[in-house]
Amino acid sequence: MVSIDTGRFLADLHELRQIGAYKTGVHRPTYSPQDMESRRWLMDRMAEIGLNPSIDGIGNVYGRHQGPGPHLLAGSHIESQNYAGWLDGALGVVSALALARAGLPVDVCAYADEEGHFEGGFLGSRSIIGDLSEEEIDRSHNRTDGTPLRQALADAGLAGKPRMTLEPGRHKGAFEMHIEQGTQLEKANLRAGVVTGIVAIWQYRIWIDGQQDHAGGTTMDERRDAGLTAIRLLSAVDREFPRVCGPRSTWTTGRITLDPGAPSIIPGQAMILFQFRDIDMTVLERMETTLRALVQESNRNERCKARVETVSRSTPIACDPTMLAALDAAAEACAPSLWQRMPSGAGHDSQYLGRLMPVAMLFTPSIGGVSHHWSEDTREEDLALCCDILGDAAERFLQA
């Protein structure tokens, strides 16, 4: 079995957290001086262990393994959300370094802007699979301060550099280790999560048109109350979705806006932000069919008409069965009975890599489920254990 230097792995994580340190977390927004310093730090570490480091025109840092294949790809992102945690992203990059250092034939990559500081999001992983156009780069701006992406790339010294794409057929699969960003592992007293796939998010705006009237002068029979129709529709969703969902589906109403929103005025319009997530395309389609059927039923029964506007429909990524089997076996070897399979409810770089090659992810527990906040943390023994599992799984998969 491959031997991971978990001491050095943890030391690397602690060294990296000094760059852009903020309280116990880090502030390394994409292409900031701190972010670029962390990319240079990463290239130095890659060179130290014999990888061939480079940085491309979108900021992807790539460490190419010099020996023979078959090769694996491993990595995540190295920039952080603003004033956020030390492990979100960094963990996947530094664990990939640990695998390469242990002698595994691993190319290590830090994909730029997974965190979406710039419009578009996932710039690095989309660029490396050939899914990011020059036109989109021309259009994109920083979501916080409005800086054009072109300007930010120039300021970071990346203007004019070519963008790299993955060498076709080079990689047998891509691993990504990440913090859970939830409490499922912690609540179940588990130490690792083998990720079965990354859910797709299907997002909608539901508009309901009624008639704005005075709440005193208009009888219940006369009303066309858009808010009441919204409540009845969402109540029907609450009743029907459990019948059609999958075992790990989620659905969420994030906002209900009644217009004009005054105490004595019957709402003339309602807008609902609604989304659901699942890993299974069949389940996603069944939930959408159900949503549309409920809206049709509402339109037959109610005086206010509802219509569904699709905001986005992403594609779920299923993790590779052979890689999953390798992770299962490695987890059971390193942490018997202290792991589970679970989907990822959040998006990750692997969802784009999964379009080109088999992918798999491993989750570490998150203390209190905190993420996107400087207090995000994971116990060091869990970090080390998961790095061992990842190394063991990589070895098993290469031999499979």
Added chain:
Amino acid sequence: MVSIDTGRFLADLHELRQIGAYKTGVHRPTYSPQDMESRRWLMDRMAEIGLNPSIDGIGNVYGRHQGPGPHLLAGSHIESQNYAGWLDGALGVVSALALARAGLPVDVCAYADEEGHFEGGFLGSRSIIGDLSEEEIDRSHNRTDGTPLRQALADAGLAGKPRMTLEPGRHKGAFEMHIEQGTQLEKANLRAGVVTGIVAIWQYRIWIDGQQDHAGGTTMDERRDAGLTAIRLLSAVDREFPRVCGPRSTWTTGRITLDPGAPSIIPGQAMILFQFRDIDMTVLERMETTLRALVQESNRNERCKARVETVSRSTPIACDPTMLAALDAAAEACAPSLWQRMPSGAGHDSQYLGRLMPVAMLFTPSIGGVSHHWSEDTREEDLALCCDILGDAAERFLQA
């Protein structure tokens, strides 16, 4: 039968609409130069027909009948909402003038700030029944521009003037004619509404506390979704309120705020603006009991706790049966089968006068139900007809 000069009545209305004219409506906010001009215009009309006019320290204009009693009180307000209709309020004042001009023993009053330009609202009718303290005047500000009420009174030349209260026992009852501000008369092709009473409005904020979490990482079983609890509670209100309401009850959810209101975040808190209205105290109490029982049931069944905050609970005013009978008879005499009894869903000065004496109101149709907008209007034949009904009813009531 008393003879109303409806030509002069309509001419007065058209003369008054020139003061602060805005498109086909008027802009006469309380204590504005236009509003004070309309009050001086009213005092001149009062003097013309032999009433003794005065204005008091809150801006109430009172025209005292000089002859023997029994006396009636009649009137409404003369200021308008901002850029609003020519009849809302003015109609009640000018029709009262018409009654006095016809020789009926009527004191005419324009009560200040029924429209609530200043905090507190209903300043004039509350002052004249002795329900407005100096301390409240000290505290009140204009809701639009923040001017202190004291400053506005001084600017209008009213500072230091005494405030008048009604002479105990002088009035047999108070009449108020008003536009409907709804479409019930128009839809039923009716020309007059005999108001049975003024509904009370009971208003609440319902707070629901959940747990804000990421919509991707938190399973349906783990969630404490404040928005979902809100939907279930409002669905229960929708189911139960029809079983406990009165024939003309209304209930309205004007706003639902989910915090933070983002598409991918499970709402950690929900706030609902809820109100109901009825003319019958027993029905109001039954609706409140039902609301509280549904919240208790929700708290037994849901993981998110709900609590009810009472915002306001006003008292309904029932119109006087003898005055109602006089209005019924007059309406049937002047407009056979073209009138109905109906409650007032909105508030009016009569709700305060009703604490001291019998009150009754007559509604004219509103074209399209429009009110609080400069396009508010009523057909002149309906205005004249209703003024005839009011005069006839006043005479019948005085003889009853």
